[in-house]
Amino acid sequence: MMGLRHAARACPLCEVRSFLGRLHPHPPQLQQTQQTQTQTRFYAQMQRDRAARFDDAAARRRSGGPSRRRPDASRPSRMVLSDTVARPARPAPDGIPPKKKTREPFSHLNRTKATGIMHKRLDLRQDQRLDAGQDTQRRPSSTTERRDGDRRFDRKRTTGSSDSFHALKMQKSLHEIPYRLRSAIKAKVDEIDSFERLPLMESVQKAIKDALPDLEYRTPTPAQAVAIPALLGLQKQPRTRNPVKKTGPESYLLAAETGSGKTLAYLLPVIDAIKREEAAEKDDAERKAADDATARAADPTRRDDIFGVEEPDLNKAVDPARPRAIILVPSAELVAQVGAVAKSLSHECKFRAAPISAKNSATVIRNRLFNENGVDLVICTPPLLASIAESNPNILARVTHLIVDEADSLFDRSFKPSTTEILERATPSLKKIFLCSATIPKYLDKYLAENFPDMQRLVTPNLHAIPRRVALGVVDVNKEPYRGNKMLACADTIWQIGKATADYDPAEGKEAVPTKRILVFVNERDDTDHVAEYLIKKGIDAMAFHRDTDPNRQAKALASFTGTEKIKEPKEGEVRKETAKTNASGTSRQLLNTKVIVTTDLGSRGIDTVSVRHVILYDVPHTTIDFIHRLGRTGRMGRRGRGIVLVGPGDRADVVKEVREAMFKGEALI
């Protein structure tokens, strides 16, 4: 009874006294505690405020003043103009506006139809079940079936089997090229069996024969057979569903394995274009001169000078620092290498090539670029050219051909700003952009798809595969006698290579070059010095090669590896003979017939180390891209080679095993 009396209170809103609020319309007020009283006061205040606001608005409306909700000029509006006004909205079929889709937490459940992303997920699951050999309920439509079949077939051909290469898949970074496409290219490549079949200008054909006299040069490589006709405009444009007239330069991508002659694949068509432009300009000038002469003969009073001032005699062909073509490469070593090939061709073809890099002095750069006889082709690194173009924008005003060699490097984070800057500056006059690389990483593929949707992709059949003629050996450093000592394992491996008898090379008809050149690749720059010092202590002629190495020493060392230096072989008796003489490092044993360069990625990009038969991977490379470029320094252009990986504590032995397997099968690394 006491409880009931206590519970009977007057409602603060309706003033009704009731028991326990069972029959009362405001139950919360009837069960008021200290806390609910505060809430009640708060709600009452809110109602009073709202009523006051209504009164306020009504008074403003009556007096004709501005409504509070309507923005006035003094207040900045949060609404911005749509920039897609011009894009027509999709009309509703029956005039009724489409129902707004709501995304609720469980809205994806209990669907009766699979749409959009759901379809993709179902496809993927279906694929996985098919791969696992399970039967599936869903009967795919004929197109889906074909697409799925192709995808599985391609994956199997690319990776060997859908279940293998787990470790490689984990660090997958390369863009996959379907094998269907590769076979089609193979057939096309076989059709071009000599340079004479290519419609290159006579002077270029002559340069191929005379400037590059080796017999082997007479047949184009697959990379050249694919790229040269396309760059000469002989290849049919792929059919598109919506043939819209394209504007801007034509773009090409050449993706071909290492050591496949990509340099000549772009140099020959570029030189051909330079010579044709030169000839066309000469014809134009002659025609103009003939027209002027006729006009003067018809009207003897005609004056060519303006206000008595003679027009300057502008000879476009010898305009200094305005090249017709630019070749971008990632390092000074590559500038020198490509420059040397261009120079040798220029003696026959008569064009002016200017290889410039940060290793050249300012005077040399100025003399080469601003040569009074003009310049046709500039070979340079992007940062240097971008800085020159900053102060001399005219340098890119006449460029019709832009080549980006080692495109994956030049479009990665470090080079991308300067490469794109050059591209943008040169675009107004550009006719052709040519990108080439031995590896096409996913980021490059995505970038090209976004920025060059019409790009013609020229791919060779063996892209991303390491040729079978390169063998891969593995040294387990954890085992006896090395017990985890990688430096010791490296020195011992070099000694074994140095002491081994040279292989008989049927192509050369004799034992292979007695002096052996070995490249040792490390992952970190600091290790180059440490490893080289250790090897020297062990009586090996080794040298560290990195950005800070003395340029003269570097060039000298590289020259003997790239075959540009005349190799002085040791005399008969000296070959493979260990001297008992004590050398400078205090070692009594010295390996005479072996030269070693210890380097990082710097030495793996594009350098044509034709004399290298052995590559030692001191560290397991981080990606398959590095594997391809490092092992690509040996076995170039049909030669045989050998790679040796030192697998030490903490190294990915599983990755090495899978790379070896893929190499054995002759398949592309993924």
Ligand SMILES: Nc1ncnc2c1ncn2[C@@H]1O[C@H](COP(=O)(O)OP(=O)(O)OP(=O)(O)O)[C@@H](O)[C@H]1O
């Ligand atoms: N048609 C050919 N026949 C024989 N040898 C050739 C031919 N074309 C080029 N070569 C030689 O092949 C070697 C490799 O050429 P190049 O440096 O252009 O390869 P690359 O594909 O650019 O390699 P990387 O991807 O490593 O940069 C060079 O020594 C070159 O002289």
